[in-house]
Amino acid sequence: MSRLFKPTEQRKFSNITPLSTTSTSQAPSSPSSLFLSPSVSRIHHLGHHSSSSLSMGNSTLPAKGSETYDSPRSYKDSTMLSKTVNDLKFELKAKECIIKELRDSLSQTEHKHELLKLKIRLLKKENKQLKTDCRDNSFEFPTGTSLSDKLEQEVIKRREDVRKLENQLNAHEEQTKRIIKEKDKKIRELEAEIRKGAEKEAIVQEGGSTRSELYGIIKNFQKENSKLREKIQESPQKNIRKEEHAYLESQFKELEAMQGNLLLENKELKEELEFLRTGRGKTLIDFSKEIQNIRKNTNQLLILLQTWISGKDISLKLIFGFEETWKNKKLTVEQIEEDFQCINADLEKIRTIIADFHAEQCGNQVCATQ
Structure with missing residues (x-):
């Protein structure tokens, strides 16, 4: 080959x-x-x-030389x-x-x-x-x-x-x-x-x-x-x-x-907790309690004036604030807002009673001089 x-x-x-x-x-x-x-x-x-x-x-x-090789x-x-x-x-x-x-x-x-x-x-x-x-x-x-x-x-x-x-x-x-x-x-x-x-x-x-x-x-x-x-x-x-x-x-x-x-x-x-722990500040809970006490006192003062103007007998418990006619409510933000509104309303009533009493006294003095 x-x-x-x-x-x-x-x-x-x-x-x-x-x-x-x-x-x-x-x-x-x-x-x-x-x-x-x-x-x-x-x-x-x-x-x-x-x-x-x-x-x-x-x-x-x-x-070998042929074409078909x-x-x-x-x-x-x-x-x-x-x-x-x-x-x-x-x-x-x-x-x-x-x-x-x-x-x-x-x-x-x-x-x-x-x-x-x-x-x-x-x-x-x-x-x-x-x-x-x-x-x-x-x-x-x-x-x-x-x-x-x-x-x-x-x-x-x-x-x-x-x-x-x-x-x-x-x-x-x-x-x-x-x-x-x-x-x-x-x-x-x-x-x-x-x-x-x-x-x-x-x-x-x-x-x-x-x-x-x-x-x-x-x-x-x-x-x-x-x-x-x-x-x-x-x-x-x-x-x-x-x-x-x-x-x-x-x-x-x-x-x-x-x-x-x-x-x-x-x-x-x-820092805030440390401040509260040392007693150098008051929390919102303390302020809420004080606001409720103010509302209680203004309400008792209004009742005292209304009783005095109407000529009824005034009890010593009501004068010294010993009469339990007030119930403490839950301390919430909505309750604080309600306390502020009630305090303003009671103060407005007290102011009206004092103004009426003063006007009546002035009228009596004028009548007495005449």
């Missing part, structure tokens, strides 16, 4: 190891042979047909092309497994992102509820320091939650960077394998009509590899965006600002 090759052709295929009879018989049992397409099977058939034609002897071959290397070429296609299919399956693992890792990363965002929303809602509770409790302060202790514990808890979220975000960013780096490495490896496949295609292109069909198959494999590479390049852009990191940073800044406001409010509440 070496006499049928040209010198240049012998040098070109000198590095190719010929297939033995044992390897040919064991080829169907390899994993890559399970993925052979019909065109590749046809190439195997052509290869066996060409090998059987070679076994007929040199007498059946046409003359064809080199008997088609058997080796078809076998080599079949092996190349099988290897490319096996590599494509391996790359698909790698893509699946990368997608799983990206979905886990996105799930962790959603958990962080949910924790931030819950923390923001709790801080808002805490501010509402502080406003609702601003009218009256219970005895002791339970409110101050509660606020201090809530602030410490929020601070710990913020610190945990910061640690989780830092770990998540490190993991994201590591995943992106691994994906870039995988992409570079895939590109190197694609370049190797292109070099193999250059060898495959030296064949005839059967090799042109194989070239089309390998071209399709190359397109699929390029599509997979584009998907890998697009996946980090879809799942890990810089806008999400910026949003998380803004949320942490808002939490820090809210934490500062809560600390300031906590400090003010502590």
